[in-house]
Amino acid sequence: MLDKLAFLEEKYMDLSKKISDPDVISNQSLWTKLVKEHADLEPIVEKYKAFRQAEESLLGAKEILHDKSADEELREMAKMEIDEMEEQIEQYKEELTILLLPKDPNDDKNVIVEIRAGAGGDEAGLFAAVLFRMYTRYAESRGWKIGMMSHNETGVGGYKEVIFMIKGKGAYSKLKFESGVHRVQRIPTTESGGRIHTSTATVAVLPEVDDVEFEIKQSDLRIDVFRSSGAGGQSVNTTDSAVRVTHVPTGMVVSCQDEKSQLSNKEKAITILKARLLDKLIQDQNAEIAEDRKSQVGTGDRSERIRTYNYPQGRITDHRINVTLYKLDSFLEGEIEEMIEALITSDQAEKLKQVNQA
Template sequence: MFDKLEFLEEKHIDLSKKISDPDVINNQGLWQKLVKEHAELEPIVEKYKEYKMSKQGLADAKEVLYDKSADDELRELAKMEMDDLEEKITNLEEELKVLLLPKDPNDDKNVIVEIRAGAGGDEAGLFAAELFRMYTRYAENNGWKTELMSLNETGVGGYKEVIFLIRGKGAYSRLKYESGAHRVQRIPATESGGRIHTSTATVAVLPEVEDVEFEINPNDLRIDVFRSSGSGGQSVNTTDSAVRVTHLPTNMVVSCQDEKSQHKNKEKAIKILKARLLDLKVREQQAEIAENRKSQVGTGDRSERIRTYNFPQGRITDHRINMTIYKLDSFMEGEISEMLEALITSDQAEKLKQVENQ
């Protein structure tokens, strides 16, 4: 580990020189690439510097402690400092291990979130709408922007399906753990007998795909246009602006009709399609690499029940990490950071365990 840290520190110094070089600055493409690489190394290098300073401080304190010419008070202070530094060094070593874990290349990307009503009829649609509101509130709390891409309403205030984009640095790194089946338990407003019903909605979180990363052969696409319509079949648009894109090799279909412009609807549909296709490709690769091994968090299995929202008890339980929070009202208002932090910590612990067992 320490050989790697020394190497990264030297690389960081080298990058600092390069990004200050006028010749490199004039080459904006190269300069931006090196600046990004420099910024990614910064937290690791700073933590390693703090670690080395603590190790030096510990060595200095030991020297005082074992110096027979030092007075008792000075040696007692050195002993106290040693105890503090030994604890700090242990913590810093754990932090450095986490920082050295392989970084998900998608972590800094924007995300496309797809929410679909599952079992439970109208109640499932209402729950899907509430999840959409929860994630948009969370995005607002982080200063991120949201953009609606596709919406299919139920007619009673719920959603059969909603697809939206969240733009924000690190959005994928935090929201990727939300993929899976979400279950709600509560008494619906239409239930006269006061019985608790169980409904579900599925969430898929996909990293936004840049054009340079993933290209689709135009010959693999079938583009159909049709007239947009609202709930109940009411006409929203008198022109054929809605677009349906079919990826022929996989038979994957995406429809968009929220924009008045056919061009914009086509653009959004292809963006969603690219994200889905890349996600499919990545999951197939992961399945090949680890056929029977599942990590504790974030398996990406869309059928996996990951969380239960129990309204009568005011609790949310995440089944992957066996964590329960009794703050349902604020959670549904987008205050989901506590749960996300726990998921990230659990994921990191699992990855550390795998690295140590290799």
């Protein structure tokens, strides 16, 4: 590990010189690429420097401890520093091991979030709306931008389906473990007997796809246009501005009708389609990995029940990591960072276990 860290530090220093070179700066695409590499290496290099400084402090304290001419008070201080530095060094080693774990190439990307009502009728649609609000509040708290891609309302304040984009650095790294089936247990306002109903909604978090990394042949697409429709006759266009895009090789279909412009709807539909196609590839790869790695987090299985929101008890339970929080109200207001960090930590622990077993 130390050899690899020394190599990365050398690479970091080399990149520091390159991104300051006028010739490199004049080549914007190359400069942008090198700046990103430099930024990715910075936390590793900074932690490695702190690790080396701690080792030097430990060595100095040991020299004082074994120095016969040193007075007792100084030797006692050295003993305390040795204990402190040894503990610090172990912590740095663990943190560096985590930083050196293979990084998900999609972590820094924007995301497309798809929420669909599952079992439970109108209650499921209302729960889908609650989840939409929860994620948008979380995104707003981080200063990320939100853009509606497509939505289909139920007519009672819920959603049959809502698709939106979240733009912000690291959005995928934070939200990728939200994919799966979310279950809610609560008493509907229309329930006179006070019985608890169970409903579900599915969430899919897809990384946004760059044109460079994923290209769709125009010959593989079938574009159909139709007239937009809205609940109760509202927001209905009198022109054929709604667009349905079919990816012929896979049969995957995406429809968009939120925009008044046919071109805008087409662009949004293709953006969603690209993300779904890439996500299918990732899911297929994860399915193969899961045969060898029985990790509960990040398998990408959309049909897996991942979390329960229990209103009567005010709790949220994530079934993959067996974590329960009794803060339902604030959680649904977007305060989900504690659960997200628990999921990330669990995933890192699983990866560390694999590294140690290798």
